[in-house]
Amino acid sequence: MTLDDLCEMLAEQTPACGPARAALLAGEAFDIWEGLVPASQLFHTYRVRRRVAQRHGQPTLGLDETVGILDAAEGELLRIGSIRPTGRAWTFTLFFNASATVVLACAGVARASHEEN
Template identity: 65%
Template sequence: MTRDDLAGMLGEQTTACGPARDALMAGGDFVVWDGPVPAGQLARTYRMRLRRTQRRGQPTLALAATVDRLLEAEEELLRIGQIVAADSSWTFMLFLNAAATEVLACTGVARIGTCPWTWCA
């Protein structure tokens, strides 16, 4: 997948998609991993991450909306992608269909130290 392909898939799925696209086009690193994961499993994981970020006051973008979309797609198999802003200030997690041709949801979290998520801060 090319940078332009991924940027073209980042529309208005969640409010984090625009900033993720901007980070990507500004030279941020990106990856889309192989291997599908059930959306329901991702929903449970990211619901826990939502609680942790809220407790710590860590800035996020569209994390609650992403959890809702993952819950709605519970039985679907999804692929996970990531964009790290060039200045490492934000990490965006992308949830794509199994063929990696469409983004279902996107969330962003401000990085703390060297880790973007609160469980390693």
Template identity: 60%
Template sequence: MTRDGLAEMLGEQTTACGPARAALIADGSFIVWDGLVPADRLAHTYRTRLRITQKRGQPTLALAATVDILTHAAEEPVRIGRIDAADMSWTFMLFLNATATAALACTGVARSEPPAEPATQAK
């Protein structure tokens, strides 16, 4: 996966895709992992994350919309990716189709502090 290829996939699937694309273009780090996960399993995980971030008052972008998209995708296999903004202020999770040729959804979460290990740049 190339930076340009990933940037081209990020359109208007959710309101977080534009900021994720901007973070990627502004030299944010990114990774797309091998392996596939059923969308409904991810929907469950991110529904829980939605409740936790709401409880904490942590800013998010399109997390509820992403949960809805993943729920409707049911058992469709999904590939996961991540973009970390260069200043580490936001992390974006990407959900791609099985062949990593199209983005299904994207969500972002504001970081209160930098992670222990940023994503490595994928080639």
């Protein structure tokens, strides 16, 4: 997958898609992980992450929408990707269909201020 392909796939699935696309266009790298994960497992994981972020006051983008999308994709196997911008405030997690041809959701989480680059 090329950078242009990914930028084109990042439409308006969640509010994090625009900032994720901007990070890519600014030269940040992305990874798509090997293997498939059941959407139901990701739903439970990211529902907990959302609660933890809320409890700690950690800013998020599109995490609520992503949890809903993962819940709706219950029976599907998904592929995960990430954009971990160096020197930037946000980390983005991307959720693709099994063939990594469609971005289903994108969530952004503010990096902790004490985290090293």
